[in-house]
Amino acid sequence: MTTETQFQPSDRVKVHNWTPPGHVRTPYYLRGHVGTVESIAGSFRNPEKLAYGQRDADEVPLYRVSFAASDLWPDRIERAGDRIVADIFEHWLEPAS
DSSP states (O other): OOOOOSOOTTOEEEEOOOOOSSOOOSOGGGTTOEEEEEEEEEEEEOHHHHTTTOTTOOEEEEEEEEEEHHHHOTTSOSSTTOEEEEEEEGGGEEEOO
16 A cells, blocks of 8 residues: 655655554654755555554554754754654654754
């Protein structure tokens, strides 16, 4: 099954700053930050629902999103231009304004 994607490579996206209880797949240190979609990894069953036994969970697009390390840790960067790339599911993303 192919799922339509909301974002495309080079789109700027912001990670929702949610703090839901339970199992989540989005690193806390990325929440609230803006990055750039590098690629679309495909669509997979929502792991946050699978973790609770919901085997019929919908498929959700998964993106590889790049973040400037200096945006995440402004006081700890050794080299300008370093980037972090993380896999983030679509429901955690919104268009960056």
